[in-house]
Amino acid sequence: MYSEKVMDHFMNPRNMGEIEDADGVGTVGNAKCGDIMRIFLKVEDGVIQDVKFKTFGCGAAVATSSMATEMVVGKTVEEALKVTNKAVMEALDGLPPVKVHCSLLAEQAIHAALWDYAQKHNITIEGLKPPVEDIEEIEEEE
Amino acid sequence: MYSEKVMDHFMNPRNMGEIEDADGVGTVGNAKCGDIMRIFLKVEDGVIQDVKFKTFGCGAAVATSSMATEMVVGKTVEEALKVTNKAVMEALDGLPPVKVHCSLLAEQAIHAALWDYAQKHNITIEGLKPPVEDIEEIEEEE
Amino acid sequence: MERKVYADHSATTAVRPEVLEAMLPYFTEEYGNPSSIYAIARSNKQAVETAREQVAMAINAKADEIFFTGCGTESDNWALKGIAESYAGKGDHIITTSVEHHAILHTCQYLEKQGKRITYLPVDEDGVVSVEALKNAVDQDTILVSIIMANNEIGTINPIEEIGAFLHEKKILFHVDAVQAVGSLPIDVQAMHIDLLSLSAHKFYGPKGVGALYIRKGVKLRSFIHGGAQERGRRAGTENVAGIVGLGKAIELATSELEARRAQLIPMRDRLIDEVLRRIPYVRLNGARENRLPGHVNFSFQFIEGESLLILLDMAGIYASSGSACTSGSLDPSHVLLAIGLPHEIAHGSLRLTFGRENTMEDVDYILEKLPPIVERLRAMSPLYED
Amino acid sequence: MERKVYADHSATTAVRPEVLEAMLPYFTEEYGNPSSIYAIARSNKQAVETAREQVAMAINAKADEIFFTGCGTESDNWALKGIAESYAGKGDHIITTSVEHHAILHTCQYLEKQGKRITYLPVDEDGVVSVEALKNAVDQDTILVSIIMANNEIGTINPIEEIGAFLHEKKILFHVDAVQAVGSLPIDVQAMHIDLLSLSAHKFYGPKGVGALYIRKGVKLRSFIHGGAQERGRRAGTENVAGIVGLGKAIELATSELEARRAQLIPMRDRLIDEVLRRIPYVRLNGARENRLPGHVNFSFQFIEGESLLILLDMAGIYASSGSACTSGSLDPSHVLLAIGLPHEIAHGSLRLTFGRENTMEDVDYILEKLPPIVERLRAMSPLYED
Ligand SMILES: Cc1ncc(COP(=O)(O)O)c(C=O)c1O
Ligand SMILES: Cc1ncc(COP(=O)(O)O)c(C=O)c1O
Ligand code: FES
């Protein structure tokens, strides 16, 4: 059901854990399945120096968290904003249709952490909207 | 589906054929399945000397015709009247439920031939009713 | 040694060895529930998806338009009852023919009791449905037309492509009961404009108890069997994995051998028809002479009754049927034979012989040797026959 | 060598070798259509009737009260939709529980859309339906009560005999979904006053794609699948002879080994429950501690999510499930776990381990070795867990 890359990131998640003195922390829950993800960011001079995650979620959620953290680390805040769930999925060689929503968790958790960072440091990041409690997504019904 | 006795009478029917100068001939049709049976009787001094049948019908119809002719030959007209379809079925070790109506063909054809004999010879046989065009029977519905 | 000739392939067929072999692992080794997540279940799921593609390929559909069912009858029930309900807002009129299989006819009778309007189109003496009659029958409330592709009793083939083109233009849904056709006739749901199509594995050397329904993408069809999320939520029940694998393998083989099979069966059919008509008096071929299933023959022998004929053929090692197998529990003469105009007592003396892949021309010769004296013998017994 | 432990017998089981062996002739040799008249078909018909007797014997019914279907789900659909229609003149109210299998629940939801009134009885924290609640729920219009005998997700057993006695007195029909119970619990439709009972072969080492419905003599039940005269006119479709033979053989074996199986499985179940509760913190047993299916265990591990747990167990060679297999395509937390009062996020972390005949106590030990570190690992990943 999952690609090899997904399985690899699930079995050996990158950047799993917490950052004690994080500059930004974002937690989002997925209205669709009830799963939860938390992202910790360390930002210096507008560049993401370190990132960690914790996930209460399915295999796809773990794998997308892991992949997403790899994809944003070292990027500027603005660049990080452009790492979409689609890009993460592609990097993982795709997800089954019922699992597309899981990839949103990672995207939204990063956005939430960036928002938290912006709030704490009193800056505005262009294009970044405040995090919503629960993320949701309209999927095609058969 | 059929007992060995039924198969035997079907494969080697007794008294199959016609009697040229029959004293009584009876033909009945089965409303339930459209099958037809004809019985020829030779009667002397009130005793059935010879009997033959022709059947357009299923295996059970042929076997019951054959068995019924064996059971009435040599009997008085009154005795012959008492050979019921039930007795014929028992003699054949039974019939499947959907085939019970077939055994009525033989009983009714014999009655019809006896009626014809009585008419022709101007006698009355006690308990014998005029034959009906089509015989029918109420079966239990599941 | 007595010969055994199984000539009842329209009733059912033996599972081919290759098909059984493909099925076997899914009973005892690959037994996981395909809806589960773990590895052994995944290979099961894969096997089901492969079968889905095999079915799709055989009828020129897409894999996600194929749904597995428990038999051809279930497919027919699902299509008719489902459309009747899902399109109730659009209309209440369904058109079918008077020569459908009971899976369609009895479902239509049920729908009539539910208040639906059903038109049963007449057929000509060959058993072909009239496209003209169909054109006159459609009205504003017509939501579905269901036509049998090839008749199970008399073998006659209907002009499906012509009907499909007409209905496509009229935007009326088209269901085809192709249970007898798969493996015997080329089928293309695109070219034929078919929206729903029923098939059943045991008619083409697959196992009994598994069928499929093709549902064109975009057709609304409510579930018939409600429950779990199997078959993308449209047909519940733990998947009959071995059966589905067997269906897939069987349809793949049948389609790839379609031409070879026709080349084998048509000469057998034709010889049997010609010789029986030549050698036996008072006999009638039921169904079209040419426009019929490749291995399919149906005769009526005047003055004799079907069951007696079948028993004597059985004794001679010839396995045939009288009308459709599933009605042989009943005593009514075949509705199909009555529909093509046969009188009651002649319909009663009908014999269906249907050949398949393991039959040979020697089987035909054997039938030609055994059948005439049996017919003669029964006629001698018949009060209707005055030679 | 890694061990493989299949612990998902409530999802499906492997066909037993004896069962497969009994089935095999009916694919390639005895392949006639049982509705036909000739000799090879007769032996088929006989085989089907033997299976019918085997099923009847297993539940203390009569052979002519057993009808074969395409799966347990079909049996459930037939019973509910059929009674709803056949007894529409008597009333429109059906009572069931909130912890039924989707085959019942989704059918009830469908019936609600058709205008029927459905009451979903609550259950206690063990998952046992309250007989008191049932007594309060019945009214003049109640035509049917449908109760699951043993729950597929949490293994809890309902007081069927008590309910049956009450309904018998009230003259209300009683349907029991015994799909999980057959082969694990003794069943007696007379003593339990059951009028309709569903079962499915693949849950007791028979093949997938074949089930049965017991219909007490005298109960009116319209056909669900219309067509030919198979199953005495009540369930159309060419009989899945091999499948039916497999069902018959499997139920005979399962019933004769019922006590032996219980003696094998209960200690395994109990050891797993006791040890997991002892070794792993923040874990909850779902369903009753004693009053449950012999090989059935269901835990909720706080702070972790079911799918991740299953994947890691799969990697360790342990095949289990999270909730019922057929809902694993869905993301909703189990309706059964919510019904017994679990909060959403705990319901999400549930794990079902169900043992069967090929499991041993070593399998339990293996699970006890592998499970704790996996749970630990996932908790370390969880934002909800603060150790
Ligand atoms: C309690 C219960 N009822 C019904 C079913 C449906 O059976 P099947 O999948 O054979 O249709 C199942 C199993 O899936 C079950 O556990
Ligand atoms: C034309 C036709 N439709 C439907 C069916 C029903 O198929 P099944 O018996 O597999 O349910 C049959 C065969 O019995 C058939 O010949
Ligand atoms: S199912 Fe919840 S994150 Fe994937």
Ligand code: FES
């Ligand atoms: S079926 Fe007509 S006489 Fe037997």
